[in-house]
Amino acid sequence: MPGLILAAPSSGSGKTTLTLGLLRALREQGVAVRGAKSGPDYIDPRFHEAASHAPCPNLDAWAMPPEMIAGLAAGPGLLLIEGAMGLFDGAPPDGRGAVADLARMLTLPVVLVVDAARMAQSVAPLVSGFAGFDPEVRVAGVILNRVGSPRHAAMLRAACPLPVLGAVPRDPALALPSRHLGLVQAGEHPEIDAFLSHAARVMAEHIDLEALTSLAAPLPAATRRPVPPPAQRLAVAHDAAFAFAYPYLLDGWHAAGAEIRTFSPLANEAAPEADLVYLPGGYPELHAGRLAGNTRFLASLAGRAVHGECGGYMVMGDGMIDADGRRHAMAGLLRLETSFAARRLHLGYRWLHGKHGAFAGDWAGHEFHYATTLRADGEPLWAVEDAEGNVLPPDGLRAGPATGGFAHLIAPLDPVRGHA
Numbered sequence: 001m002p003g004l005i006l007a008a009p010s011s012g013s014g015k016t017t018l019t020l021g022l023l024r025a026l027r028e029q030g031v032a033v034r035g036a037k038s039g040p041d042y043i044d045p046r047f048h049e050a051a052s053h054a055p056c057p058n059l060d061a062w063a064m065p066p067e068m069i070a071g072l073a074a075g076p077g078l079l080l081i082e083g084a085m086g087l088f089d090g091a092p093p094d095g096r097g098a099v100a101d102l103a104r105m106l107t108l109p110v111v112l113v114v115d116a117a118r119m120a121q122s123v124a125p126l127v128s129g130f131a132g133f134d135p136e137v138r139v140a141g142v143i144l145n146r147v148g149s150p151r152h153a154a155m156l157r158a159a160c161p162l163p164v165l166g167a168v169p170r171d172p173a174l175a176l177p178s179r180h181l182g183l184v185q186a187g188e189h190p191e192i193d194a195f196l197s198h199a200a201r202v203m204a205e206h207i208d209l210e211a212l213t214s215l216a217a218p219l220p221a222a223t224r225r226p227v228p229p230p231a232q233r234l235a236v237a238h239d240a241a242f243a244f245a246y247p248y249l250l251d252g253w254h255a256a257g258a259e260i261r262t263f264s265p266l267a268n269e270a271a272p273e274a275d276l277v278y279l280p281g282g283y284p285e286l287h288a289g290r291l292a293g294n295t296r297f298l299a300s301l302a303g304r305a306v307h308g309e310c311g312g313y314m315v316m317g318d319g320m321i322d323a324d325g326r327r328h329a330m331a332g333l334l335r336l337e338t339s340f341a342a343r344r345l346h347l348g349y350r351w352l353h354g355k356h357g358a359f360a361g362d363w364a365g366h367e368f369h370y371a372t373t374l375r376a377d378g379e380p381l382w383a384v385e386d387a388e389g390n391v392l393p394p395d396g397l398r399a400g401p402a403t404g405g406f407a408h409l410i411a412p413l414d415p416v417r418g419h420a
Contacts, residue, residue, distance in 0.1 A: 002216035005110045007083035007099045013115040014145040016044055017174045019082040021199030023051035032077030038099050039084040040366040042244040051196050057248050062097025062349055063364035063410035066105045070222035072248055091349050091387035100137045109140035109215050117146035121159040128161050140215045141165045166207030226252025230358035235274035239264040244281035270300035276358050279312025285340045288320050292328035301331050305401040307358055310369050313404030314338045333402040335377035343370040350407050351385040357403035362413035367406050381405045
């Protein structure tokens with residue numbers, strides 16, 4: 001079970017596209033390969049799965065204890081971990097949760113993806129700086145991305161102080177469409193297979209796949225310990241509007257004995273009989289009018305134990321205003337009005353502490369949305385701190401058996417980290 005990390009000096013270096021192309025190219029060559037994504041991310045892992053035809057877990061060095069990360073990383077075949085942001089970029093104040101933390105925890109080498117579009121010999125101090133910054137993080141090689149020409153590639157290779165595993169040319173066809181929370185979801189990409197096949201051809205032509213895979217190192221032995229389920233029988237919303245559920249949580253709940261049944265609110269399906277209805281986040285704002293008219297779905301939530309995260313939480317409210325200023329009536333379980341007419345980014349890790357509902361207790365989570373809360377009346381669900389331990393306004397609402405909040409749950413809180 002060897003592994004390798006693909007990281008970069010900064011966001012926007014092309015890690016996702018390179019990772020997808022490499023996953024598909026290796027699979028086409030008969031290599032048993034799978035992907036993983038560092039940090040909180042619902043979208044990129046689904047692209048990894050489309051490319052490799054293997055599950056892609058999130059490995060979050062801020063929110064997950066090391067034994068949980070090792071358990072999720074374990075599995076058959078070669079593991080390619082796609083880093084988030086820059087190699088040493090993490091949460092304030094000290095950068096905890098960076099890709100470098102995963103490299104230390106899993107003792108895996110790093111391949112640095114460098115966007116070389118606007119540089120030549122300056123690649124030398126850049127790569128040298130990253131390679132020498134932390135002796136516990138081994139940068140074993142470099143992939144040069146967005147190279148302008150063979151002459152440009154030759155200059156970069158001559159200057160680079162580490163082995164260059166490949167030089168990938170600029171290619172507009174390697175761009176993926178995006179929207180306000182990131183890439184358009186893999187399931188909505190109209191030509192995902194054609195894109196992945198093209199990316200695989202480019203990577204196979206311009207990257208030495210044998211040299212790349214030879215750098216992989218063994219993963220530590222680990223046993224996966226799933227997070228206990230919030231209920232014995234779970235009804236989970238799952239479609240284009242409710243796609244942001246972490247598979248490792250759902251799979252873990254199922255492995256622990258929970259019965260999970262999925263349903264589609266967009267198809268106006270009623271929530272199945274269950275002890276808890278779980279409405280994950282996603283893009284309900286893009287489908288607000290349709291959801292408002294799906295009375296069978298909305299009526300099936302009344303009087304039941306329901307928990308919603310982010311988008312699911314907003315659907316549990318009285319109303320949602322879309323980006324064009326139109327209000328749509330929602331489920332009415334919570335006295336909540338939200339709006340996308342005036343967007344404002346809410347982003348960051350969260351420590352969450354609650355006493356009520358199926359997820360009572362202490363959790364590590366994250367928040368990422370553009371919605372504005374116009375009204376939230378009732379008992380808050382979570383006491384909240386940010387990554388630095390600063391107390392934030394409470395999150396979420398509770399009304400009878402209905403609970404919800406903007407925070408996405410990642411893992412039960414680790415008491416060793418000093419947050420009880």
